[in-house]
Amino acid sequence: MSALDLAVLGAYVGGTIWLGLALSRGQANVRDYFTSGRRAPWGVVMASIVATETSTVTVVSLPGFAFGTDLTFLQLVIGYLVGRVIITLLFIPGYFRGEYLTAYQVLAERFGGGVGRLAAAIFLATRNLADGFRLFATGLVLAAVLLTLPGARASATALIPWFDPSTTVLMVSVVLLGSVTVAYTYLGGMTAVLWTDLLQLTVYVGGSAAAGVLLLDLIPGGWSEVVETGSAAGRFRLFDFTWGLDRSYTFWSGLVGGACLTVATHGTDQLIVQRYLCSRSSREAKKALLWSGVVVLGQFLLFLVIGVMLYVYYTGYATEALETLSVGGELQTDRIFPTFIVTQLPSGLRGLVVASIFAAAMSTLSSSLNSSASSTVADFYMPATRKQRPAGHYLAVARRSTVVWGIVQILVAFVAIRLSDRIVDEVLGISSFTNGLILGVFLLGALGYRRQTTAYAGIGTGAVVMLGIRLLTAVSWQWYVLVGATATCVAGWVADRLTETPHAT
Numbered sequence: 001m002s003a004l005d006l007a008v009l010g011a012y013v014g015g016t017i018w019l020g021l022a023l024s025r026g027q028a029n030v031r032d033y034f035t036s037g038r039r040a041p042w043g044v045v046m047a048s049i050v051a052t053e054t055s056t057v058t059v060v061s062l063p064g065f066a067f068g069t070d071l072t073f074l075q076l077v078i079g080y081l082v083g084r085v086i087i088t089l090l091f092i093p094g095y096f097r098g099e100y101l102t103a104y105q106v107l108a109e110r111f112g113g114g115v116g117r118l119a120a121a122i123f124l125a126t127r128n129l130a131d132g133f134r135l136f137a138t139g140l141v142l143a144a145v146l147l148t149l150p151g152a153r154a155s156a157t158a159l160i161p162w163f164d165p166s167t168t169v170l171m172v173s174v175v176l177l178g179s180v181t182v183a184y185t186y187l188g189g190m191t192a193v194l195w196t197d198l199l200q201l202t203v204y205v206g207g208s209a210a211a212g213v214l215l216l217d218l219i220p221g222g223w224s225e226v227v228e229t230g231s232a233a234g235r236f237r238l239f240d241f242t243w244g245l246d247r248s249y250t251f252w253s254g255l256v257g258g259a260c261l262t263v264a265t266h267g268t269d270q271l272i273v274q275r276y277l278c279s280r281s282s283r284e285a286k287k288a289l290l291w292s293g294v295v296v297l298g299q300f301l302l303f304l305v306i307g308v309m310l311y312v313y314y315t316g317y318a319t320e321a322l323e324t325l326s327v328g329g330e331l332q333t334d335r336i337f338p339t340f341i342v343t344q345l346p347s348g349l350r351g352l353v354v355a356s357i358f359a360a361a362m363s364t365l366s367s368s369l370n371s372s373a374s375s376t377v378a379d380f381y382m383p384a385t386r387k388q389r390p391a392g393h394y395l396a397v398a399r400r401s402t403v404v405w406g407i408v409q410i411l412v413a414f415v416a417i418r419l420s421d422r423i424v425d426e427v428l429g430i431s432s433f434t435n436g437l438i439l440g441v442f443l444l445g446a447l448g449y450r451r452q453t454t455a456y457a458g459i460g461t462g463a464v465v466m467l468g469i470r471l472l473t474a475v476s477w478q479w480y481v482l483v484g485a486t487a488t489c490v491a492g493w494v495a496d497r498l499t500e501t502p503h504a505t
Contacts, residue, residue, distance in 0.1 A: 008351030009145075009358075012203070013180055016362065019199070020184025020192040029391035033189035033398050034101050034374040040278040044194050046288035048275050050295045051197035051204075051363035053265075055134040058303060059204060059360045060141065064333030066307025067314075070237040072249040076478070077300055079258020081293045084266065086259065088286040090446065091267040096282040101378035102371075103273040107455075110445040113383055115455040119438050120379035122459075123270055124372055126434045128405055131368040132412020135174055138361035139413060141338045142173035145354055148342055167417060174413040177361065182406035185366040186399050190278060193366045200359035205299055207356025210349060211341060212306045218344065219313055229316065230308040246474040257478030264435035264481045268442045270371045310336055365409065373401035432477045433470065436484020437462040443485065444492045453499055458492030 027033050040048075065073055094106060104123065108116025146152050146169050156168035163171075184192055219225055230236050240250045247253065266272045266289065279285035314322055314336065321343070325335050341353050377398050440462055441455050449455070465487040469475050475483070 002347040002350075004347045005145075005351030005354070008348060009355050012355040012358065016196055016199075017180065017184045017187075019196055020186075020188035023188040023192040023195060027189055027191075027395065030101065030374075030377060030394045030398050031099075032191070033395055034274065034277075034370065034378070036189075036191045036194060036278045038278060038280060040191075040194050040280070042279060042284035042288045044198055045275050045279050045285065046292045046295070047201045048194045048197035048278075048363075048367070049266075049272060049288060049292040050299070051201040051360070052271060052275070052367040053292075053296065053364070054201075054204070054299060054360055055131075055137070055364035058300070059208060059357050060137050060337055061334050062300065062303035063307035063310055063337040064335075066235060066304040067311045067336055068331070068333045069249075070235050071301075071304050071308075072237060072240050072254075073304060074238060074297075074300060075240070075249060075251050075254030076258040076261075077254075077293075077297045078251075079255045079260070080262045080296060082255065083259040083262025084289050084293045086263050087267040088289060090263075091442070092276055092285050092289070093282050094446075095273060095276055096285070100277060102375050103268055103270050104375065104379050107441060107445060108379070108383075110450055111441070111455040112452045115441065115452055115459075117379055117383075118456075118459060119441060120270075120375045122434050122438060124375055124405075127269075127271060127368055127372060128408050129412055131365055132409045133416045134361060134364055135178055135409050136170075136413040136416035137334065138177050138358060138365075139170050139174040139417075140335060141341070141354060141357045142177060143170040144335075144338045144342045146173060170417055171414060174410055174417075177358065178365070178406055178410040178413070181362045181365045182369065182403055185369045185406075186402045189398070190274070190370055193363075193370050194275075194278060196366065197363045200363040203352075203359040204356035204363075205302070207353040207359075208302060208306065211345060211353045212302065212309065214345060214349065215306065215309045215313060215340065218317070219309065220317075226309050226312050229312045233311065233315075235308045235311055245479055246476055248476040248478050253476055253478040256482060257476070257480075260439070260481040260485065261432055261435065261478070264432075264439040264485070268438045269435065270375050271367055274367075274371045274374060306337065310340060313340075368409070369402050369405050372405040373398050376401040376405075432480035432484075433466055434484070436466065436481040436486075437488050439481060440485040440488025440492070443489055447489075449492060449496055451496060451499070454492045454496040457495030458488040461491030462488035 031037060062073060095103070098105075098109075100106060102120065104116045104120040106116075107119050143166065147166065152169060153165040156163075156165035156172075159172075160168045184196065188196075216222060216226070221228070227236070240247075241252075242250055243252060244250070275288070276285040279288060321339070322331060325332050325339060338357070341350060341357075345353055377394060381397055381401075382394065437459050440458055444454060444458055462484050466480065466484045469480065469483055
């Protein structure tokens with residue numbers, strides 16, 4: 001990394017913190033801090049939805065996915081589009097029937113505060129565990145940058161002598177990234193998150209596209225060679241119509257599993273629901289969600305095609321570099337794109353592309369921190385407060401919660417350093433495990449059930465079923481949401497029938 005690269009990267013990070021500070025003015029209460037006063041334009045909300053679901057896992061791991069396999073990940077996007085249509089019909093109108101700060105306040109109204117808090121607790125645990133892995137993925141990129149600096153390994157050894165220097169640098173990278181994200185989220189709240197998401201979407205798509213153009217120029221035969229070599233290696237395969245619950249990334253798991261996953265994550269998860277609550281109306285929220293699906297399809301295609309080009313380049317013209325990307329004889333595909341960025345891109349552009357990867361990470365992590373803080377305050381702290389406190393008190397609690405969840409995610413990222421293999425599977429698997437339970441409870445509420453025992457029985461049974469699926473079967477994570485939601489709904493229905501009070505005769 002040259003001085004110009006570091007200057008570009010520093011300008012991006014500094015500008016992001018400044019934007020958070022600039023947008024912190026006018027925050028009088030938690031409604032401003034968590035929903036931007038419901039004044040956000042639909043285009044900004046759309047960009048925020050895309051940026052939020054596009055973390056460094058997408059930018060780093062999807063090129064690695066296509067490098068090692070093919071384009072079949074796109075089958076998930078078909079399900080994503082179907083799921084978005086369902087959400088506009090089933091869930092979004094209900095979020096605009098009251099002044100909600102979180103999705104789980106809806107459950108609290110229908111089933112009681114205990115159910116709402118249980119759903120919020122599941123969200124907080126799942127969200128911060130998954131986003132700790134996302135923070136780790138971003139740390140891989142910053143670590144690759146820092147390791148190019150003179151004396152980096154020696155300094156790392158002096159700092160923590162009992163760790164491998166690469167691991168120490170990775171831990172430092174995680175702390176730096178987490179701290180910067182906490183800083184601007186703490187200052188600007190949801191308004192800063194929305195507008196920085198728009199900036200970050202522009203930066204990471206533009207930077208990745210620029211890297212793709214340069215990568216294509218490094219392949220002597222250009223696009224024709226990419227198509228020929230990639231096709232011969234099966235890297236352009238898009239559809240897999242084979243059937244099997246143990247198989248991921250097939251057409252059926254993508255269509256059904258992807259739709260169920262999207263209905264759960266975008267229909268009932270506070271991370272995305274919070275964006276709808278920032279919209280001016282239900283109609284604008286629907287518009288933002290549907291258009292976000294089109295943008296997601298385009299950017300996923302971009303990242304996967306970059307992965308195919310990386311395959312052609314490294315297997316044909318830089319085979320010796322692949323040896324440095326293997327751990328225990330196994331190629332670490334998540335490290336290929338970051339390595340290409342820091343070793344092959346010219347000065348200036350390298351800094352921009354590294355900044356684009358940070359942008360993808362920070363957009364998701366800032367959204368995660370703010371949504372976690374909103375759930376902490378609205379679902380737990382405010383109901384537990386015996387008397388009404390001043391608006392400034394709740395605003396201070398919201399900011400402190402942001403810091404606490406930032407620390408939690410940093411600690412999870414430390415654990416992920418030792419555990420992770422292909423990060424995209426880790427993150428999506430974690431999310432899918434519990435999303436089905438929450439979706440099932442929301443569906444019970446939509447079907448008219450209102451008793452707490454119904455919701456508790458559904459969640460408890462669903463959790464047991466999912467634990468058994470996870471430990472005792474080889475079922476792909478792409479079916480987790482469907483299985484979890486079905487088990488929760490059926491168990492809730494049975495419990496309601498069994499505990500129903502008989503009518504007097």
